[in-house]
Amino acid sequence: MQSGRMSDHFHALRVADIIAETEDANSLRFDVPGDLADLFRFRAGQHLTLKADIGGEDVRRNYSLCVAPHESELKVTVKRIAGGVFSNWVGDHLKAGDMVEVLPPHGSFTYDFSPDAPPRHYVAFAGGSGITPIMSLIRTALSVEPKARFTLFYGNRDSSSVIFLDGLSDLKDRYMGRFELFHFLSDEAGDVELFNGMLDRETCDAVIEDLLRDPKAIEAFFICGPGPMMDAAEAALQAAGVDQQKIKIERFTAGRPSAAKAAQLQQAKEQASGTSMWVTLDGRARKVEFNGDNILDSARDAGLPAPFACKAGVCATCRARVTEGEVEMGARYGLTDEEIAAGYVLTCQSVPKGDGVKVDYDS
Numbered sequence: 095m096q097s098g099r100m101s102d103h104f105h106a107l108r109v110a111d112i113i114a115e116t117e118d119a120n121s122l123r124f125d126v127p128g129d130l131a132d133l134f135r136f137r138a139g140q141h142l143t144l145k146a147d148i149g150g151e152d153v154r155r156n157y158s159l160c161v162a163p164h165e166s167e168l169k170v171t172v173k174r175i176a177g178g179v180f181s182n183w184v185g186d187h188l189k190a191g192d193m194v195e196v197l198p199p200h201g202s203f204t205y206d207f208s209p210d211a212p213p214r215h216y217v218a219f220a221g222g223s224g225i226t227p228i229m230s231l232i233r234t235a236l237s238v239e240p241k242a243r244f245t246l247f248y249g250n251r252d253s254s255s256v257i258f259l260d261g262l263s264d265l266k267d268r269y270m271g272r273f274e275l276f277h278f279l280s281d282e283a284g285d286v287e288l289f290n291g292m293l294d295r296e297t298c299d300a301v302i303e304d305l306l307r308d309p310k311a312i313e314a315f316f317i318c319g320p321g322p323m324m325d326a327a328e329a330a331l332q333a334a335g336v337d338q339q340k341i342k343i344e345r346f347t348a349g350r351p352s353a354a355k356a357a358q359l360q361q362a363k364e365q366a367s368g369t370s371m372w373v374t375l376d377g378r379a380r381k382v383e384f385n386g387d388n389i390l391d392s393a394r395d396a397g398l399p400a401p402f403a404c405k406a407g408v409c410a411t412c413r414a415r416v417t418e419g420e421v422e423m424g425a426r427y428g429l430t431d432e433e434i435a436a437g438y439v440l441t442c443q444s445v446p447k448g449d450g451v452k453v454d455y456d457s
């Protein structure tokens with residue numbers, strides 16, 4: 095679970111190195127000054143929010159850490175996407191020595207690995223740059239839990255687009271018998287038919303049946319990659335009878351909401367018109383008018399530095415807890431079921447239901 099709260103407090107960190115991972119993916123390693131070391135401690139699988147002024151616009155993006163906490167490095171991987179403002183700015187303009195505004199690590203795509211754990215088997219399905227948080231989880235699990243095994247199913251277009259190709263094969267050598275890796279390539283054909291093609295539903299079903307055999311015995315599944323791949327892996331695991339609690343998913347982008355959900359949210363916005371709410375941030379509660387759109391923007395319009403990155407319900411940077419009243423929430427990809435049950439909402443996706451709702455960013 096995500097730790098306690100920050101407001102929109104970015105810190106300028108120096109880019110120590112830029113490492114080309116593939117033709118279109120770069121890892122950025124940051125220097126963390128001693129006085130910020132505690133603040134930038136992280137858990138395996140978490141991400142950083144980076145911020146830059148690009149063409150006069152405040153652009154923010156979340157990028158997952160690709161290293162393990164014990165490695166004492168702060169490193170994220172940024173893959174260029176077609177038309178992507180931030181990823182192309184990183185690829186074209188950023189250099190070692192430059193300063194970047196960074197929010198401390200956060201995110202709930204993580205796990206409690208323990209040195210005393212009995213032998214446990216973890217499995218991940220990754221696609222493209224979705225390998226980034228999974229790399230952090232693999233490195234951590236294998237290093238922290240001496241009896242753990244990890245199996246990775248990793249889908250890519252072709253071998254030149256595989257991020258961490260060498261790093262993964264080093265892990266195989268280092269943790270012989272404890273780390274298994276299967277590559278799936280859509281545009282390259284090898285001898286084994288199962289590995290030719292994408293991680294679609296049919297392939298995921300086959301993988302679970304042929305390579306895992308007893309999926310219910312797996313400790314946890316981690317899924318990160320393109321939307322269709324994540325949906326396929328999740329559906330295949332559900333069909334194999336895996337407990338939903340064991341399936342952890344990290345999304346980078348949001349799907350389009352259903353027409354019914356969009357209409358429901360629109361109606362909630364109209365009903366909330368003229369209401370006000372109490373927003374607690376950095377220990378202070380302030381009364382804020384609803385701006386007709388969402389709680390996050392209402393708070394920011396009132397001058398509160400409420401944190402955000404994606405504004406699409408994916409990253410959970412804007413997470414807060416509702417301590418009184420109720421809200422209507424649209425997309426909620428960035429929250430786990432436990433967080434929702436504990437009253438957490440994504441404020442960029444939430445609309446107050448009635449007057450006097452209380453929202454706490456510090457919880």
Ligand code: FES
Nearest residue numbers: 403405408410442
């Ligand atoms: S800003 Fe990303 S979920 Fe709200």
